[in-house]
Amino acid sequence: TSRLPFSRIGRLSLKFKDGKECIGTGSLIGPYHVLTAAHNIYDYKHGLGWVHEVTFTPGQATLNDSSNVPVKAAQCVVFKGWRINEGVEGDKYDIALILLKKSVGEERGWLIPAY
Numbered sequence: 001t002s003r004l005p006f007s008r009i010g011r012l013s014l015k016f017k018d019g020k021e022c023i024g025t026g027s028l029i030g031p032y033h034v035l036t037a038a039h040n041i042y043d044y045k046h047g048l049g050w051v052h053e054v055t056f057t058p059g060q061a062t063l064n065d066s067s068n069v070p071v072k073a074a075q076c077v078v079f080k081g082w083r084i085n086e087g088v089e090g091d092k093y094d095i096a097l098i099l100l101k102k103s104v105g106e107e108r109g110w111l112i113p114a115y
Contacts, residue, residue: 031105
């Protein structure tokens, strides 16, 4: 979709080393940057650890929507507190940043996070 703000929110396709595949969501917050939850990137709950491959598809309205091009992640970062505390402090550290290999925000724009 090209409607705001949905064009700046997208689907995350997540693949772990053991072959498990999951989906999540993320929001563009810069030309190459996607904000998401740490549990999408580092899964301690099921013992999966770090995600092996991440693809971001902006503006995907439905699972079958193929109108937007997926972009692979170059790097993912989570707070050290998420990895070390394994959720002991609840959702305090459940935040992650994804750096995309290709700029998506230059074309679509991005959301500005607020506290």
